Amino acid sequence: MLFVHPDKNAPSIMQYFGDIAPHLGPHVPEELVEYKEGLYTKEIKANWKIIVENNIDHYHLAHLHEGTLNMYDHAKAEFGWEGPHYWFYEPLVKDYMDDVENASLQPLIKRVPKEKIGAYVPWFFPNIGLAESEASWSTFHVVPLAPDRTLVTFRTKVENVSSWEFTKQSAKSSMSKIWSKYGDKGKYEGDASDPMASGDFMAEDIYACEQQQKSLQSPMFSVGARAERGEYAILRFQEEIKKWLIQEGAEV
Numbered sequence: 366m367l368f369v370h371p372d373k374n375a376p377s378i379m380q381y382f383g384d385i386a387p388h389l390g391p392h393v394p395e396e397l398v399e400y401k402e403g404l405y406t407k408e409i410k411a412n413w414k415i416i417v418e419n420n421i422d423h424y425h426l427a428h429l430h431e432g433t434l435n436m437y438d439h440a441k442a443e444f445g446w447e448g449p450h451y452w453f454y455e456p457l458v459k460d461y462m463d464d465v466e467n468a469s470l471q472p473l474i475k476r477v478p479k480e481k482i483g484a485y486v487p488w489f490f491p492n493i494g495l496a497e498s499e500a501s502w503s504t505f506h507v508v509p510l511a512p513d514r515t516l517v518t519f520r521t522k523v524e525n526v527s528s529w530e531f532t533k534q535s536a537k538s539s540m541s542k543i544w545s546k547y548g549d550k551g552k553y554e555g556d557a558s559d560p561m562a563s564g565d566f567m568a569e570d571i572y573a574c575e576q577q578q579k580s581l582q583s584p585m586f587s588v589g590a591r592a593e594r595g596e597y598a599i600l601r602f603q604e605e606i607k608k609w610l611i612q613e614g615a616e617v
C-alpha cells in the first residue's frame with residue numbers, strides 16, 4: 366500500500382499508526398508471498414462503518430461464527446485501543462494448538478514462535494484491517510462506494526516455500542482429527558446457498574452486515590442494549606467517527 370497525504374505538514378504515517386505496532390503479530394510481511402487465490406474482492410450492500418463494526422466486534426465471534434471460527438479461543442481474546450486504532454488477539458483452542466503442525470491448512474509461518482501463535486486482528490482507523498494468523502497474513506481494505514455499498518478487498522500472503530510444501534501440509538491437515546470439530550460447519554444444516562448453512566465465515570459476515578443495513582430502513586429499528594465489554598469496540602469506533610466529523614466541521 367502507498368500512503369499519500371495532500372498536506373505536507375501532516376504527521377508521518379508512522380506517527381499516525383506507530384502506537385499500535387507493539388500489538389501486532391511477530392509476522393514479517395515482506396518475507397511472505399502474495400498468491401493469486403489469496404485476492405478476494407466483494408461489493409457488500411452495507412455502509413462501510415457496519416463492516417468495520419462487524420470486524421472489530423468480539424461478541425459476534427462465538428455466535429455468528431460458532432461453526433466456522435471455532436478453532437480460535439474467543440473466551441481468551443484480548444483487545445483494546447491505541448488512539449483511534451483497535452487491537453485484538455486470541456489464541457488457538459487447545460486441541461488445535463496441540464496438533465497445529467499437522468492440522469494447519471497451510472505451512473506455518475516460521476517467524477511466529479510457538480508461544481505467540483494465535484490470531485492478531487487489529488483495525489487501523491479508519492478503513493484498514495489485518496488478519497495475522499498461524500499460517501497466513503492478510504490485509505482487509507474497506508472502501509465506501511455509496512451510503513449503502515462498500516467494496517472490500519482481502520489480500521493474503523503465506524510462507525515463502527515451494528508448492529510441494531503446501532501439498533504436503535494440505536495432506537497432513539486432511540488427516541488431522543481436529544477438523545471434524547472445527548472450521549467449516551454452518552450454524553445449521555441446509556442448502557449451501559444459505560449463508561448460515563454455508564460453513565463460510567465471510568458469507569456469514571456479509572449476510573449479517575447486509576441484514577444490519579436493511580434493518581436501518583425499518584420503522585421498528587431502535588438501538589438496543591449493548592454488552593458493556595464485549596461490544597465496547599463498536600461504541601468506541603462510533604465515538605472516533607464523531608470526533609473526526611466534528612474536527613472536519615460537521616454539525617453532529
Ligand SMILES: [Fe+2]
Pocket residue numbers: 419420425426429430570
Ligand atoms: Fe465476523
